[in-house]
Amino acid sequence: MQLDKxxxxxxxFAWRVIEDEAVLVDRDEEEVLRLNLIATxxxxxLDGSRSIAEIIDQIHQRxxxxxxxxxxxxLQFVKELVKREMVEEPTAAVREPRExx
Amino acid sequence: MMRExxxxxxxLSSSVSLGDQDRRDGTREAALVGAEPIKNLVxxxxxxxxxxxxxxxxxxxxxAVHIDAHIDFGWLPERDLEALLNLGTLQxxxxxxxxxxxxxxxxxxxxxxxxxxxxxNPALREGILRSVYWVAPDGFFATRGRRDQLEAMLHDMRKxxxxxxxxxxxxNGVLQAELYGMPLTIxxxxxxxxxxxxxxxxxxxxxxxxxxxxxxxxxHDHPDPTPWTWPDELVERLxxxxxxxxFVTIAYSVEGGYTPxxxxxxxxxxxxxxxxxxxxxxxxxxxxxxxxxxxxxDTGKFAEARETYERALALNPDDASVHYRLAQLAYEQGQxxxxxxHYAQAVTLDPTYRTEYNSLGPVYLSxxxxxxxxxxxxxxxxxxxxxxCAHRGLADVSAGQGRWDEALAHYRRASxxxxxxxxxxxxxxxxxxxxxxxxxxxxxxxxxxxxxxxEGAAQYWLGYVYAKQRRWxxxxxxxxxxxxxxxxxxxxxxxxxxxxxxxxxxxxxxxHYGKAARLLAAALRYRVRRLRESARRMLxxxxxxxxxx
Numbered sequence: 001m002q003l004d005k006x007x008x009x010x011x012x013f014a015w016r017v018i019e020d021e022a023v024l025v026d027r028d029e030e031e032v033l034r035l036n037l038i039a040t041x042x043x044x045x046l047d048g049s050r051s052i053a054e055i056i057d058q059i060h061q062r063x064x065x066x067x068x069x070x071x072x073x074x075l076q077f078v079k080e081l082v083k084r085e086m087v088e089e090p091t092a093a094v095r096e097p098r099e100x101x
Numbered sequence: 102m103m104r105e106x107x108x109x110x111x112x113l114s115s116s117v118s119l120g121d122q123d124r125r126d127g128t129r130e131a132a133l134v135g136a137e138p139i140k141n142l143v144x145x146x147x148x149x150x151x152x153x154x155x156x157x158x159x160x161x162x163x164x165a166v167h168i169d170a171h172i173d174f175g176w177l178p179e180r181d182l183e184a185l186l187n188l189g190t191l192q193x194x195x196x197x198x199x200x201x202x203x204x205x206x207x208x209x210x211x212x213x214x215x216x217x218x219x220x221x222n223p224a225l226r227e228g229i230l231r232s233v234y235w236v237a238p239d240g241f242f243a244t245r246g247r248r249d250q251l252e253a254m255l256h257d258m259r260k261x262x263x264x265x266x267x268x269x270x271x272x273n274g275v276l277q278a279e280l281y282g283m284p285l286t287i288x289x290x291x292x293x294x295x296x297x298x299x300x301x302x303x304x305x306x307x308x309x310x311x312x313x314x315x316x317x318x319x320x321h322d323h324p325d326p327t328p329w330t331w332p333d334e335l336v337e338r339l340x341x342x343x344x345x346x347x348f349v350t351i352a353y354s355v356e357g358g359y360t361p362x363x364x365x366x367x368x369x370x371x372x373x374x375x376x377x378x379x380x381x382x383x384x385x386x387x388x389x390x391x392x393x394x395x396x397x398x399d400t401g402k403f404a405e406a407r408e409t410y411e412r413a414l415a416l417n418p419d420d421a422s423v424h425y426r427l428a429q430l431a432y433e434q435g436q437x438x439x440x441x442x443h444y445a446q447a448v449t450l451d452p453t454y455r456t457e458y459n460s461l462g463p464v465y466l467s468x469x470x471x472x473x474x475x476x477x478x479x480x481x482x483x484x485x486x487x488x489x490c491a492h493r494g495l496a497d498v499s500a501g502q503g504r505w506d507e508a509l510a511h512y513r514r515a516s517x518x519x520x521x522x523x524x525x526x527x528x529x530x531x532x533x534x535x536x537x538x539x540x541x542x543x544x545x546x547x548x549x550x551x552x553x554x555x556e557g558a559a560q561y562w563l564g565y566v567y568a569k570q571r572r573w574x575x576x577x578x579x580x581x582x583x584x585x586x587x588x589x590x591x592x593x594x595x596x597x598x599x600x601x602x603x604x605x606x607x608x609x610x611x612x613h614y615g616k617a618a619r620l621l622a623a624a625l626r627y628r629v630r631r632l633r634e635s636a637r638r639m640l641x642x643x644x645x646x647x648x649x650x
Contacts, residue, residue, distance in 0.1 A: 012585075016186040023194060025182050028585055030206040032185060034194075083608045 001052060001075055007082075008048030008090040017044070024086075038063060042077055048090030052078060131299040131347040135340025139302075139375045141348045144368060146453075148173060148352035149220035151303050155229045158348060160301065162228060166293060166344065167221065168236040168304045168335075170311035170359065172254070174280065175219030176262050177226075178205030203262055207587070217358065225283055230301070233280070235287045238329065240312035242274065242289050246637060247313065251276055251287060290338050302339075302346040306368040307359040309335065327399040328364060331392055332371040333385075336378075349375055355458050362459045363429075366391070366422035387416045391423065398430060406430055421451035425459075432480055444484040457490035466497055474498050489519035496528050505535040523554025530562055534569075542566045557588025564596060576600060591620040 009015075015024040022040040024033040035043055041062060045055045052074065060070040081087045132139050143154045148169070155163075167173065180197070182204045188194050205211055215223055224230045241247055252269065255278055259266040269278045276287040312329035353368045354360045360368075370388050373380055394409035407430055413423045428443035448455045457463065460481050465474035475498045481491035496511030509532040515525045526549035533542035543566050549559035564579035577600045583593055594617035601610035 014183050014186060018186075018188060018194060019191045021191060023186060025185060027182075027206060027208055028581075030182075030204075032182070034191075083606060085606075085609065 001079060001082075003053040003056070004051045006048055006051050006090055007046050007078065007087040009043065009046050010086050010088050013086065015043075038073060039077055042074055043081075046078075046081070046087055131345045133340070134302060134342075134344040134346050134349075134375065135336045136378055138377055139346060139349050142372055142376055143348075143350050144353070144372055145350065146353050146356055148217040148303075148305050148350075148354055148358070149215055150352065151350035152215065152220035152224050152229070154350055155224060155301065155348070156227075160229055160348065162231050163301050164232045164234070164296065164298060165221070165224070165230050165301045165303050166234045166236060166346075168290070168302070168308050170238055170241075170305065170307045171218070172221075172235050172237075172287075173218060173305075174221045174233070174235075174258070174285075175216075176203055176258070176265075177214055177219055177222045178203045178207070178211055179226075181205045181211065217352070217354070225281060230283075232284045233286070234293055235285065236290050236293060236308075237287060238308055238312045239289050239291075240329065248276070250634075255287075290335075290342070293342055293344075295343060296345070299345045299347050302344065302349040304335075304349070304351045304371065305354050305358070305360075306352065306364065306371070307354050309367050310360055310364060327396060328367065332367055332374055333388065335371065336374045340378075351375075355453075356456060357458070361461060362454065362456065363395070363422075363426060365453075366420075383416060387413055387420070390416070391420075391426075394423075395426065398426060403430060403434060419450055421447045421454055424450065425454050428484055429480070432483060437483060440484055448485075455485065455488070457494075460491070460494075462491070462494045462498075466494065466501070469501070471498050471502050487518055489515045489522065489525075492518060493522070493525050493528065496525075496532075500528065500531065505532050508532050509536075521548075521552060523549045523552030523556075523559070526552060527555050527559050527562070530559065530566075534562060534566060537569075539566050539570050557583050557586030560586060561588050561590065561593055564593075568596065568600070573600060573603060577604075589620070591617045591624070594620065 012028045013024045013026055015022055017023075017040060020037055020040060022035040022043050024035065024043075025031075026033060038059065041059060042055060045058055050058075055078075056067065056071045056074045059065070059074055060067045063070070065073075078087070130140060141158070143150070145151065145154070180203070185194060185197060188197065205214070207214065212223075221230070221233055225233065237251070241251055248271070252271070255266065255269050255276070259269065265281050267279045269276070271277075273292075274288070275292050278285045278287075309328040309330055309332070351368050351372055352358070353365050355362050355365050373384065390409055390413040394406045394413060397403075397409060398406035407427070410423050410427050410430065413420065414427075417423070424443045424447035428440045428447060431437075431440035431443060444454075460477035462474045462477035462481070465471070465477060475495060478491045478495040478498065481488050482495065485491070492511050492515035496508045496515060499505070499508035499511060508528065512525055512528040512532055515522065516529060519525065526545045530542045530545035530549060533539075533545060543563065546559050546563040546566065550556050550563065560579045560583035564576045564583060567573075567576035567579055577597070580593060580597050580600065584597070594613045598610045598613035598617060601607075601613060
């Protein structure tokens with residue numbers, strides 16, 4: 001995966017962070033998903049404006065892990081999101097985050 | 102049990118509205134059904150109008166006697182999925198997830214999901230009703246097999262929502278259960294108890310028509326040509342049960358229901374008899390003549406039927422139902438001009454006689470009985486050459502038989518008569534697909550999508566058109582749009598599986614092939630069940646044959 005790539009969360013999800021965990025409602029698949037703390041941080045960062053490399057840096061700094069570990073974790077998780085079509089290439093105009101507050 | 106607070110009448114979205122004479126404070130005069138005039142009686146086309154009428158009338162905590170060939174208690178989602186996002190803690194989320202609720206994944210507000218097949222559900226949940234007696238036609242209880250089918254229907258319902266439907270058991274010829282903790286009783290009219298309290302009487306006209314519970318409830322009800330009982334008989338039986346009611350709802354159930362248009366007038370007769378038990382002799386005579394004529398007509402005694410209908414017309418020249426039946430009688434006897442004259446009069450007197458459901462075409466079509474369906478649609482076209490729905494129905498028949506040239510011509514005619522009809526555009530699109538006219542197919546299917554009438558099916562076929570043109574990304578988008586419209590077909594999941602495989606997304610490909618396989622398994626289980634039921638019915642018939650020999 002190219003580290004300079006920007007990805008955005010798919011619009012088919014409604015989501016919100018409850019007690020540091022993201023709760024995702026997948027309207028198409030009729031599923032509710034919960035993300036752990038690190039996954040939630042990555043999910044929130046996937047707003048279409050930040051590159052994968054920037055997100056890796058963010059995880060590296062926020063969770064006090066070495067950069068290699070952060071890169072592995074982020075890439076593994078993002079690949080899973082791509083596979084499940086939970087993220088997509090952003091359109092020309094960067095989408096606004098859809099988190100409900 | 103959670104109950105929702107009923108919203109104000111002004112928020113109702115229904116075609117039913119109470120007249121000025123109908124009291125709305127939830128208290129009204131009760132009358133002995135069939136013996137005293139019922140003052141509050143609401144007639145409606147779709148039976149879910151009863152829910153809105155009760156709500157508008159401010160009724161609460163009542164017992165409903167639901168006289169119908171269908172239970173009308175489909176499940177409704179109890180919770181909006183997105184409400185999960187408004188929870189404050191993860192513990193609350195855990196509690197909600199384990200509550201085994203039906204979640205609303207449709208994205209539509211729950212009140213928009215109420216229909217004629219489930220309106221008793223919100224009426225119970227919102228506290229309008231506290232108990233339902235479903236009075237099913239006598240034939241539903243006639244044999245052990247039919248009683249088993251009734252019970253099986255409840256068990257099928259239970260599978261979808263085990264927590265909400267419990268305690269299913271027979272007791273003295275009556276099937277009982279608990280719905281959301283409230284009593285549901287299924288019984289023939291002869292078994293309803295002597296109520297101490299004033300009840301809500303809720304009648305569907307198809308109760309008079311359908312007398313056998315079908316194994317594939319509710320899609321394969323066979324339209325019996327002649328009612329098994331008539332309004333005066335039903336009212337007399339209700340009078341004998343000494344029911345007291347202060348609010349009666351009656352549904353015609355022609356449009357998308359199971360009452361043939363031929364017998365829509367039975368609802369009006371029923372209403373007249375309940376509103377005015379001492380109906381003038383002339384009106385009772387008219388009802389009686391219509392019954393005699395219908396019985397003669399349905400048994401092929403055309404001359405007798407015609408003569409009796411003429412006598413009925415002499416009593417009331419403006420009776421649309423008689424003109425409508427005379428139109429059909431004339432058509433069957435090859436008298437085209439007279440048929441068209443009576444049809445035109447019927448439609449002028451009552452415009453609801455010009456409807457998509459003014460023949461059994463849609464019913465036969467859904468049963469795959471193409472010859473009978475075509476005959477029905479041809480009859481309507483002979484009576485009314487400008488009838489767009491009949492042309493479209495005939496096109497659907499031709500399509501079903503694989504005669505796509507004919508189908509295309511009929512769809513084009515339907516489109517001329519009613520431009521912008523989504524179903525016609527869908528048919529045109531599918532016809533163009535058969536001839537590999539991809540550009541025309543795309544144009545028509547896009548129109549069908551825009552109409553919103555049949556968006557899911559139109560998106561599916563659009564995906565097919567794109568896939569045939571190797572426009573893979575567009576195909577994937579359309580198929581996904583079809584899935585979002587809840588168009589759940591094996592073919593759709595297979596197509597999505599193929600496209601994901603082509604993209605190298607094995608995860609999504611496997612998921613969709615899996616869904617296709619599960620649908621195939623469900624279809625096979627359904628077929629096996631139908632075969633077993635059919636074999637059981639044959640066995641019963643053979644046994645009965647031996648017994649009578």
